[in-house]
Amino acid sequence: MEQKPIRFGILGCGLAGGFHAAAIRAVEGAELRAVCDAAIDRARAFAAKYCCGAYGDIEAFANDEDIDAVCVCTPSGYHAENAVFLLERNKHLIIEKPLAVDLRQAQSIVDAAKKSGRTVASVAQLRCCKDVRRLKDILVSGVIGRPVSAQLSMIYHRDEAYYKDSGWHGTLALDGGGALINQGIHGVDLLLWLLGPVRRVSAAKATLRHDIEAEDTLAALLEFENGCLCTLSAATSVSHGQPRTLTVFGTQGSAVLTEDRLTSLVTEEGGLVIETGESAYLSHADPGAIPEQAHQNVIRDFCEALNENRRPISDVIDGCNALALIRAAYDATEKGPQTPVFTEREDRI
Numbered sequence: 001m002e003q004k005p006i007r008f009g010i011l012g013c014g015l016a017g018g019f020h021a022a023a024i025r026a027v028e029g030a031e032l033r034a035v036c037d038a039a040i041d042r043a044r045a046f047a048a049k050y051c052c053g054a055y056g057d058i059e060a061f062a063n064d065e066d067i068d069a070v071c072v073c074t075p076s077g078y079h080a081e082n083a084v085f086l087l088e089r090n091k092h093l094i095i096e097k098p099l100a101v102d103l104r105q106a107q108s109i110v111d112a113a114k115k116s117g118r119t120v121a122s123v124a125q126l127r128c129c130k131d132v133r134r135l136k137d138i139l140v141s142g143v144i145g146r147p148v149s150a151q152l153s154m155i156y157h158r159d160e161a162y163y164k165d166s167g168w169h170g171t172l173a174l175d176g177g178g179a180l181i182n183q184g185i186h187g188v189d190l191l192l193w194l195l196g197p198v199r200r201v202s203a204a205k206a207t208l209r210h211d212i213e214a215e216d217t218l219a220a221l222l223e224f225e226n227g228c229l230c231t232l233s234a235a236t237s238v239s240h241g242q243p244r245t246l247t248v249f250g251t252q253g254s255a256v257l258t259e260d261r262l263t264s265l266v267t268e269e270g271g272l273v274i275e276t277g278e279s280a281y282l283s284h285a286d287p288g289a290i291p292e293q294a295h296q297n298v299i300r301d302f303c304e305a306l307n308e309n310r311r312p313i314s315d316v317i318d319g320c321n322a323l324a325l326i327r328a329a330y331d332a333t334e335k336g337p338q339t340p341v342f343t344e345r346e347d348r349i
């Protein structure tokens with residue numbers, strides 16, 4: 001039976017709103033009906049470009065019955081109040097990362113999602129990449145043995161204008177922190193997805209280059225429940241940065257992920273395999289340099305999840321848990337080693 005298209009709205013017409021709009025346009029079975037921004041001129045400019053309606057007021061936007069699902073692309077500190085408002089009006093949601101800036105806000109989204117019975121995805125676009133899924137299969141199948149050690153490097157460049165011009169980057173209220181929660185969350189989500197829960201985190205942070213409230217440099221040590229020990233570095237304080245790398249060492253081999261590409265795989269049987277192919281991810285140096293496919297994959301998975309009545313690849317609980325690890329790392333910088341407060345998944349959501 002042919003599926004009805006999913007009719008989307010976008011809340012927040014900035015950089016991420018643009019990724020979502022372009023992705024919705026590219027994905028079969030998705031339609032963009034309207035956008036909304038507190039700055040109505042931005043909404044109008046998007047509406048002209050993407051041929052859809054424009055709202056400057058969330059109330060009218062949320063009551064638009066031609067919208068089934070909303071992509072929440074506002075500054076992170078607004079996600080929770082926006083999400084709860086939209087869930088109370090029965091919209092399905094795709095919420096940009098991080099799900100929220102603290103666990104109380106995140107819990108309010110979980111509660112509203114449960115009450116409404118709507119589907120909530122938390123953007124974690126790397127999970128959809130072919131090589132990332134391949135690394136997950138490698139770990140699940142045991143090809144490199146039991147993971148014992150890992151290194152995650154997310155050393156990025158952001159210039160002064162990135163923090164000064166946005167009005168919210170690097171603020172505790174709206175960004176929730178700095179290099180770890182904003183840029184580093186993609187890698188944090190991958191660690192949890194690939195290696196499972198963390199039982200203890202230690203960390204140190206500093207603000208070494210930028211004039212911001214939050215950290216621009218952070219180092220952490222993660223102890224996973226499976227025994228694996230991992231070092232994590234996140235920064236926006238360097239002048240060029242390097243592509244994100246995640247190296248996982250197992251008892252029988254190792255694998256390196258460079259951005260979204262598996263660039264090295266060493267196994268006992270196959271020796272050394274170096275994969276080729278450049279990643280289109282250049283976001284270590286430029287916040288906008290994210291391949292179009294990234295958000296297309298998120299929109300496609302979400303539409304399939306709605307049509308198949310299954311969970312999205314990264315749901316509201318996954319969003320809570322990435323945030324829980326990040327908040328535990330921040331707490332650890334002040335209070336010493338912490339145990340993250342993860343949320344159990346119930347069958348209903």
Ligand SMILES: NC(=O)c1ccc[n+]([C@@H]2O[C@H](COP(=O)([O-])OP(=O)(O)OC[C@H]3O[C@@H](n4cnc5c(N)ncnc54)[C@H](O)[C@@H]3O)[C@@H](O)[C@H]2O)c1
Binds near residue numbers: 016058
């Ligand atoms: N997944 C990714 O790779 C990715 C990349 C960039 C940003 N993001 C996330 O997307 C979100 C937005 O980031 P951005 O870079 O697009 O920010 P931005 O500053 O470019 O855009 C935010 C937009 O939201 C509007 N806005 C602010 N408050 C609003 C409100 N209460 N109601 C309606 N509109 C409001 C602003 O006018 C602005 O147009 C953040 O949570 C960020 O972490 C994710």
